[in-house]
Amino acid sequence: MNFFNYKNGELFAEDVPVRDIASKIGTPVYIYSYNTLIRHFMAYTKAFNDIPHIICFALKANSNAAIINLLGKYGCGADVVSGGELFRALSAGISPQKIVYAGVGKTEEEIKYALKSKILMFNVESDNELLEIDRIAGKMKIKAPIALRINPDIDPQTHPYISTGLKKHKFGIPIEKALDSYRLANNLKNILIVGVHKHIGSQITDVAPYVDALKRILILIDSLITQGISIKYLDIGGGLGITYKEETPPLPSHLAKRILPLLSRHNLTLVLEPGRSIVGNAGILLTKVLYLKKAENKEFIIVDAGMNDLIRPSIYGAYHEIQPVVKANNDIITADIVGPICESGDFLAKDRRISQVKQGEYLAVMSAGAYGYAMSSNYNSRPRSAEVLVKDGDYTIIRQREKYKDLIKGEVVPDFI
Numbered sequence: 001m002n003f004f005n006y007k008n009g010e011l012f013a014e015d016v017p018v019r020d021i022a023s024k025i026g027t028p029v030y031i032y033s034y035n036t037l038i039r040h041f042m043a044y045t046k047a048f049n050d051i052p053h054i055i056c057f058a059l060k061a062n063s064n065a066a067i068i069n070l071l072g073k074y075g076c077g078a079d080v081v082s083g084g085e086l087f088r089a090l091s092a093g094i095s096p097q098k099i100v101y102a103g104v105g106k107t108e109e110e111i112k113y114a115l116k117s118k119i120l121m122f123n124v125e126s127d128n129e130l131l132e133i134d135r136i137a138g139k140m141k142i143k144a145p146i147a148l149r150i151n152p153d154i155d156p157q158t159h160p161y162i163s164t165g166l167k168k169h170k171f172g173i174p175i176e177k178a179l180d181s182y183r184l185a186n187n188l189k190n191i192l193i194v195g196v197h198k199h200i201g202s203q204i205t206d207v208a209p210y211v212d213a214l215k216r217i218l219i220l221i222d223s224l225i226t227q228g229i230s231i232k233y234l235d236i237g238g239g240l241g242i243t244y245k246e247e248t249p250p251l252p253s254h255l256a257k258r259i260l261p262l263l264s265r266h267n268l269t270l271v272l273e274p275g276r277s278i279v280g281n282a283g284i285l286l287t288k289v290l291y292l293k294k295a296e297n298k299e300f301i302i303v304d305a306g307m308n309d310l311i312r313p314s315i316y317g318a319y320h321e322i323q324p325v326v327k328a329n330n331d332i333i334t335a336d337i338v339g340p341i342c343e344s345g346d347f348l349a350k351d352r353r354i355s356q357v358k359q360g361e362y363l364a365v366m367s368a369g370a371y372g373y374a375m376s377s378n379y380n381s382r383p384r385s386a387e388v389l390v391k392d393g394d395y396t397i398i399r400q401r402e403k404y405k406d407l408i409k410g411e412v413v414p415d416f417i
């Protein structure tokens with residue numbers, strides 16, 4: 001559910017016509033709905049209300065300070081994967097005790113920063129990382145709280161690039177090796193085992209892979225208990241999918257219904273790391289039609305948002321609904337909707353059926369709130385777009401559009417040139 005709806009044939013974000021935003025702020029522009037964000041976050045809170053839990057928003061999906069602050073105000077924690085994300089979470093006032101830190105390549109600097117910040121736990125992805133955290137914590141004379149990220153070898157049936165829980169992936173510790181790694185952790189002086197972590201992939205549209213993975217993890221937790229290793233936090237990662245086209249992904253309540261009964265024997269605090277399911281359908285990308293162009297057997301709608309603004313269609317072949325901001329009863333055409341970037345891979349949609357649009361009209365690229373701006377770049381020296389947050393009938397810029405001078409910030413022309 002989201003708050004982007006048509007009223008009298010015109011697209012609104014909550015109570016604001018998105019055309020108003022486009023004409024005042026310009027395009028391309030990301031527009032987020034405050035009430036959608038809260039609704040999605042509350043759906044998790046309500047679903048898992050019956051057991052102790054922490055919802056840690058995966059900052060990688062959207063790391064705008066306003067969004068992290070907003071979710072933080074409602075009690076949300078953060079799943080971070082870099083020093084930069086940790087900085088963002090702390091700057092937004094997220095309690096360190098609600099921050100979990102994953103990622104296969106944490107540097108010494110990042111580990112020190114997280115230890116100093118007293119985060120809830122590191123989600124450790126290898127034995128060597130464990131040894132490194134132990135060494136650094138020893139130097140700092142503190143104990144590092146850790147969970148091991150376990151790779152349960154479960155296929156989440158999603159796009160190969162965003163599937164992470166199979167043996168062949170770089171993530172986590174293979175489940176058959178997990179006991180050995182926990183024993184290693186248990187013998188390290190500066191390590192405090194507090195949890196188990198898993199995350200099997202993203203845009204998962206079925207509960208079954210969660211259930212299968214969880215069953216495997218619970219067997220592991222039981223074995224740990226018999227070895228005298230107690231676990232407080234069970235972090236089941238993120239990954240719930242959203243509707244881009246016709247998918248019918250489970251809601252947080254569906255997930256809770258299936259997994260909570262499995263947890264009844266254990267006294268665990270559940271950690272979840274949703275990203276896309278909170279912010280994905282809470283954001284759209286607004287773009288303007290620059291030109292219409294006909295090639296042989298092909299029509300192109302050339303818009304002012306490119307793969308630098310939204311790269312998902314180019315790299316995953318991802319589908320995003322694209323709708324005219326003002327509906328008209330025009331003929332339906334089939335066109336490629338492409339950006340201004342000098343690459344054939346620069347498209348938002350291929351062979352898309354869409355009503356005939358005119359130069360200067362606005363199009364809304366739907367479900368763009370997750371991994372949209374977060375994955376944007378300056379490719380082709382295009383300033384990054386603005387971001388706007390709408391709440392009821394008001395809106396405000398939450399990130400200024402970049403200017404040309406931002407493009408060369410930090411670049412140095414040395415004297416010898």
Ligand code: LLP
Binds near residue numbers: 199202237239240275
């Ligand atoms: N936790 C961990 C350890 C993760 O690696 C991820 C996402 C999440 C949580 C959040 O997953 P979500 O709830 O958003 O599915 N760029 C891709 C998605 C990459 C996901 C990476 N990891 C895309 O645009 O589809």
